[in-house]
Amino acid sequence: DIQMTQSPSVLSASVGDRVTLNCKASQNINKYLNWYQQKLGEAPKLLIYNTNNLQTGIPSRFSGSGSGTDFTLTISSLQPEDFATYFCFQHNSWPLTFGSGTKLEIK
Amino acid sequence: EVQLVESGGGLVQPGRSLKLSCAASGFTFSNYGMHWIRQAPTKGLEWVASISPSGGSTYYRDSVKGRFTISRDNAKSTLYLQMDSLRSEDTATYYCATDRPTTGIHYWGQGVMVTVSS
Numbered sequence: 001d002i003q004m005t006q007s008p009s010v011l012s013a014s015v016g017d018r019v020t021l022n023c024k025a026s027q028n029i030n031k032y033l034n035w036y037q038q039k040l041g042e043a044p045k046l047l048i049y050n051t052n053n054l055q056t057g058i059p060s061r062f063s064g065s066g067s068g069t070d071f072t073l074t075i076s077s078l079q080p081e082d083f084a085t086y087f088c089f090q091h092n093s094w095p096l097t098f099g100s101g102t103k104l105e106i107k
Numbered sequence: 108e109v110q111l112v113e114s115g116g117g118l119v120q121p122g123r124s125l126k127l128s129c130a131a132s133g134f135t136f137s138n139y140g141m142h143w144i145r146q147a148p149t150k151g152l153e154w155v156a157s158i159s160p161s162g163g164s165t166y167y168r169d170s171v172k173g174r175f176t177i178s179r180d181n182a183k184s185t186l187y188l189q190m191d192s193l194r195s196e197d198t199a200t201y202y203c204a205t206d207r208p209t210t211g212i213h214y215w216g217q218g219v220m221v222t223v224s225s
Contacts, residue, residue, distance in 0.1 A: 032211065034210070034211050034212065036152075036212075038152075042217075043202055043215040043216060043217050043218055044152065044202075044215055045215070046210065046212070046213055046214075049209070049210040049211060049213075050209070050210065050211075053210075055210075087151065087152055089152075089211065089212065091211035091212065094166055095154060095166075095168050095169070096142075096154040096157070096211075096212075097154065098151055098152040098153065098154065099151070100151045101151050101152075
């Protein structure tokens with residue numbers, strides 16, 4: 001199974017900050033890495049698919065990059081509604097696997 | 108607007124069965140693969156099972172193989188998860204989600220809680 005490791009597990013930041021969340025795969029997953037945002041009590045929402053493609057309706061302050069095994073999600077200027085948990089996810093091979101999440105909290 | 112509404116959850120004793128349903132609307136259900144994903148309380152997300160648009164192909168995580176069965180009724184636009192021989196570690200919120208070949212897991216339902224306890 002491909003293990004997905006996210007870092008940090010918790011990130012404290014302020015409104016307006018630029019933040020970077022990391023995701024590392026235990027083996028090559030090509031470009032097949034997605035990012036989801038989950039707010040407390042809600043279902044996850046797709047932000048970025050296939051490394052760097054912004055899902056329709058997602059603000060342009062979100063961006064993704066990477067390849068192979070190392071990927072990042074960047075939020076260019078944090079907004080109050082961005083404080084949530086972010087999960088990476090690989091759909092390169094079965095079984096599909098998620099990272100354990102990065103909780104983005106207000107500093 | 109895509110809508111996915113799960114139902115069928117609840118409290119069940121270990122070893123018993125439960126069947127979840129996911130009613131889909133707002134898109135052509137028969138054109139999309141579908142997934143079940145679960146999330147244990149205060150834990151991360153765990154993929155459970157997937158099914159192709161026709162239902163001809165299914166995939167499961169090892170821990171549920173032989174116990175869970177994913178199926179679909181395209182005429183009713185409904186996805187199912189039959190869960191047998193339930194264990195305490197199956198306790199979680201279960202989400203159904205759509206699949207697109209280009210994006211992977213896409214839209215999610217709101218989830219349904221399953222608690223396995225005596």
